[in-house]
Amino acid sequence: MRPLALVGPPGSGKTAVGRLVAERRGLTFVDLDEAVAERHGHLGDLLLEGGSAAVAERALSTLREVLAEGTVVAVSSAVAGGEAARSALHGADVVYLASDLAHTFRRSGLNAPQPVSLFGSRAVWKALLDERDPGYRSLAGTVVAVGSLGLEEVADAVEEAVPR
Numbered sequence: 001m002r003p004l005a006l007v008g009p010p011g012s013g014k015t016a017v018g019r020l021v022a023e024r025r026g027l028t029f030v031d032l033d034e035a036v037a038e039r040h041g042h043l044g045d046l047l048l049e050g051g052s053a054a055v056a057e058r059a060l061s062t063l064r065e066v067l068a069e070g071t072v073v074a075v076s077s078a079v080a081g082g083e084a085a086r087s088a089l090h091g092a093d094v095v096y097l098a099s100d101l102a103h104t105f106r107r108s109g110l111n112a113p114q115p116v117s118l119f120g121s122r123a124v125w126k127a128l129l130d131e132r133d134p135g136y137r138s139l140a141g142t143v144v145a146v147g148s149l150g151l152e153e154v155a156d157a158v159e160e161a162v163p164r
Contacts, residue, residue, distance in 0.1 A: 001025070003067045004162060005089055007075045007136050008097035009129055012146055013154055014074035017097065020155040022072035025164060030066045032059055032076040052078065063088045081135020089139055093162045096140035097154065098133070100147065 004021065006014040015031050022029035037043055040058045047055050059076045066073050067089070079085045137143065142161040146154055 001027070001070065001164060003070050003092040004072045004158075005063075005067065005075050005092045005094045006073070006097055006158070007079070007094060007139055008077070008099060008146075009132060009136075010077050012097040012099040013151065014097055016151050017154045017158060018072050018074040020151060021158055024155070024159065025072065028069065028071045030069075030071045030073045032063055032066070032073055032079070035066055036062045036076065056084075060084050060088045067092050077132070080132040081138050085135070085139055094140045094142070095158050095161060096136045096143045097146050097158075098136070098143050099145075100129075 004018075004025075004027075006018050006021075008014055018031070019029045033043060036046075036055070036059050039062055040046060043055060046058060055076075056078045059078050063073065063075060063079060073092075075089075079088070142158075144154060144157045144161060149157070
């Protein structure tokens, strides 16, 4: 069975859906952010030390390792597209969990009352979604529109899109 990679923005359900699909298929689940942190240190420290390029580099090398193990992986949102990501994902079934602003913002916990200094974070979040969408689409063989679907419904859609 080919490895399965779920891509998408934070709050799209990659981790929750990935765990459920892996359980259903009897496979190991890996959250790429957690795997990078285990192998290379806290992501915040990596970001401060080497910038987003260093985080992406470590995420891509870790992604290659975990995909070689035949897993279901929730791909870090730092891996948003490009030739390096496409190369790392070669041989995997890639599903983009496409989610809109309202749902990812809420699922990421960003709709809670915020200090005035974070006013405008919704606009920043929308810009991030808009910027990364083409990259996610370029990586994926399948797109699942998450919208307001529940966990089981998204997992069903992923399994239907990528049969065993």
